[in-house]
Amino acid sequence: MILRRRHQEDIGFQIAPMIDITWILIIFFMVTMHLAETEFSVEVDLPIASAAEVPPDMDGRVVVNINQAGNYFVGNAAMTLPELTAHLRIRLLEHPPLKVYLRADADIPAQKTKEFYRACAESGAVEIILASFRDSRN
Numbered sequence: 001m002i003l004r005r006r007h008q009e010d011i012g013f014q015i016a017p018m019i020d021i022t023w024i025l026i027i028f029f030m031v032t033m034h035l036a037e038t039e040f041s042v043e044v045d046l047p048i049a050s051a052a053e054v055p056p057d058m059d060g061r062v063v064v065n066i067n068q069a070g071n072y073f074v075g076n077a078a079m080t081l082p083e084l085t086a087h088l089r090i091r092l093l094e095h096p097p098l099k100v101y102l103r104a105d106a107d108i109p110a111q112k113t114k115e116f117y118r119a120c121a122e123s124g125a126v127e128i129i130l131a132s133f134r135d136s137r138n
Helices: 016-039 081-094 110-123
Strands: 061-066 072-074 077-079 098-104 125-130
Touching: 061 081, 061 110, 072 081, 077 081, 081 098, 081 110, 098 110, 110 125
Parallel strands: 061 098, 098 125
Antiparallel strands: 061 072, 072 077
16 A cells, blocks of 8 residues: 655744834824823923822823813814813814813912813813822821
8 A cells, every 4th residue: 555645744833013013002002192292392390289099081081181281282273262161162072071180280369260161161171181280298
């Protein structure tokens, strides 16, 4: 009885698709990191609070910064109060519910935060979180 050997090919590991996926992941994380940094790029001296806690859920929140001069920023874009209100309304329509994370300078007048709260109420915000540092003495 004659047995024929089948020709066996070496099964190799394909490295080219792995390199492609690695490059795509690197680009994705670089872009994501850049977008995350722009939300917190405005210099703000946050107030100190004894009961400050890290928010459990920051997903889908609009980050609004109010600097020491009292200017409103969403990302790096400076906005007036009417522009901010319009931006929040559009954000509510695109991604409901509207949740806001406020980073306000400790030295701004209370009138600025009052105006901000009014703009959020007019825009339909359901939740506002205020950023602060925890007092290290407690």
